[in-house]
Amino acid sequence: MKVHKGDLVQAVNGKHASAHKRGRVREVFLEKNRIIVEGMNLRTKHTRGQRGVRQAGIIEIEGTMDASNVMVVCPKCDKAVRVGHTFLPDGSKVRQCRNCQELLDDPDKRWPSQTAESRR
Ligand SMILES: [Zn+2]
Numbered sequence: 001m002k003v004h005k006g007d008l009v010q011a012v013n014g015k016h017a018s019a020h021k022r023g024r025v026r027e028v029f030l031e032k033n034r035i036i037v038e039g040m041n042l043r044t045k046h047t048r049g050q051r052g053v054r055q056a057g058i059i060e061i062e063g064t065m066d067a068s069n070v071m072v073v074c075p076k077c078d079k080a081v082r083v084g085h086t087f088l089p090d091g092s093k094v095r096q097c098r099n100c101q102e103l104l105d106d107p108d109k110r111w112p113s114q115t116a117e118s119r120r
Contacts, residue, residue: 001028001030001033001067002067002072002083002095003025003028003035003067003070003072004025004028004095004105005025005026005027005028006024006025007024007025007072007073007104008022008023008024008025008072008073008075009022009023009024009025009035009037009070009071009072009073009080010022010070010071010073010079010080011037011040011069011070012069012070012071012080013066013068013069013070014041014065014066014069015041016040016041017069020080021039021040022073023037023038023039023040024037024038025037025038026038026062027064028067029064032064033066033067033068034064034065034066034067035064035065035066035067035070036062036063036064036065037062037065037070038062039062040062040065041062041063041064041065042060042061042062042063043060043061043062043063044058044059044060044061045058045059045060045061046058047059071083072095072104074097074099074100074102074104075102075104076097076100076102077097077099077100077102079099081097081098081099081100082097082098082099083095083096083097083098083104084096084097084098086103094106
């Protein structure tokens with residue numbers, strides 16, 4: 001999958017596509033090829049209050065959506081771009097914007113944050 005957790009993505013298919021809606025990827029489900037993006041695919045959920053825990057009523061939650069319905073937004077081009085792969089001199093594989101060749105993964109920043117997330 002080309003979309004990673006924490007990426008800024010833009011809707012290119014489905015109900016948010018016409019608005020070019022953008023959001024951060026909150027969760028990735030690799031085996032289903034589905035993702036959860038902040039503010040996208042909201043569903044309303046009716047909840048019954050649990051005393052002291054949550055309010056009764058209707059809340060909005062983000063539903064999963066197909067990963068193919070979004071494209072990664074390149075921070076340099078500031079638009080939804082195709083993502084390719086390239087290799088750094090040290091052999092690590094990184095994603096690259098096919099439009100401006102900007103690297104989308106900084107390995108120095110990526111690895112510590114992924115380790116921190118996997119501990120949760
Ligand atoms: Zn770019």
